[in-house]
Amino acid sequence: xxxxxxxxxxxxxxxxxxDVVLGMSDGLTVPFALAxxxxxxxxxxHIIVVAGLAEIAAGSIARGLGGY
Numbered sequence: 001x002x003x004x005x006x007x008x009x010x011x012x013x014x015x016x017x018x019d020v021v022l023g024m025s026d027g028l029t030v031p032f033a034l035a036x037x038x039x040x041x042x043x044x045x046h047i048i049v050v051a052g053l054a055e056i057a058a059g060s061i062a063r064g065l066g067g068y
Contacts, residue, residue, distance in 0.1 A: 023063050031055050 031052050038048045 019067055023067075027056075027059060027063065030059055 034055050035048055035052050038051055042048060
């Protein structure tokens with residue numbers, strides 16, 4: 001008895017979904033790790049906030065250039 005050919009359906013999407021998932025994962029992990037590390041080393045919360053915002057800006061540029 002011959003077997004019928006199997007067809008599998010896979011998620012057919014652009015690489016944009018992959019880029020969004022990896023970017024969100026990396027984009028959320030690094031600022032939290034930076035803030036946690038600075039919290040133990042610095043007494044001023046103003047420095048921690050400014051460093052976190054600077055990292056978010058620099059990370060966005062780096063990820064954008066990496067994706068390009």
